[in-house]
Amino acid sequence: MLNEFDIFKDFLRHHHLRWTPQRKLILEVFIEQQGHIVIEDLHKKIHSQDPTIGIATLYRTMKLLVDAGLADMHTFNERTTYERLYKVRHHDHLICKVCGRTIEFEHPLIEKYQLEVCERHGFTLRSHRMELFGICNECRK
């Protein structure tokens, strides 16, 4: 199986885009993160390795990673986060309104019923977003 670098390179080639040192570094830093990461934190880490990389390039590259299927973008609590999406199963999130913590889960039946609903409406499903908001175990204490 191809690794993320090869997947990204292939994606770029396919779209007549170019493999650059900036894109390489951004991908390197991104894949060593885990969980949901915001642009700001990503930028700090990238900046510490190469202070010349501009914020615009980071935004542009993250968009490419999403298009390439290597990153997933979420917006929780007015905040945009990116999540690695490589050999990671699809999942949805519980989001604590108090501490902001997210809990990941998957529920095959829910996914199945989503498809059912779409079929019933002649709708071709491409992606979905499901977020459950509330109060987590820790914050209830």
Added chain:
Amino acid sequence: MLNEFDIFKDFLRHHHLRWTPQRKLILEVFIEQQGHIVIEDLHKKIHSQDPTIGIATLYRTMKLLVDAGLADMHTFNERTTYERLYKVRHHDHLICKVCGRTIEFEHPLIEKYQLEVCERHGFTLRSHRMELFGICNECRK
């Protein structure tokens, strides 16, 4: 059962807030809309009845209506919309990525499994968001 005006008045009293002509007009215009409405359209309609009402007051009042449980706020395709929430059953949305149309649906089993997931994680569910993105029947043709 109380109507929306009484509910809003009660809400305001409870929070030591005041019933004003501006809030009355905004609620009047809001409840005669159906479906998902953006601030801009709401503002146009309000402006035609009273050009002196400022946009800030509209934003402030819509937030109050959400808090009072009379309006629901969504963000589809980077656009914030408000939806009337009075004697309207909870529902989720299919959103066409081509034409932007939304289709409403409800699925009791999905809701049930959502609760199940929350219980399993000791999570107290307060609200949720579920949006299915894809291509609608019209746009596929």
Added chain:
DNA sequence: CCCCTTATTGATAACGAATATCAATATAAT
């Protein structure tokens, strides 16, 4: 009804995340 505290208002400045612009530079195909 008046008084008085406090909420509300509208105009407008400010914010901030994300994007557009653009001239200089780098990439990769030939």
Added chain:
DNA sequence: ATTATATTGATATTCGTTATCAATAAGGGG
């Protein structure tokens, strides 16, 4: 190497929303 074109970083710009603030209004007590 040459060449066409994609990319870059700095920076200006966008735009929906919120903060500021002085003037005004609401509404409870008397």
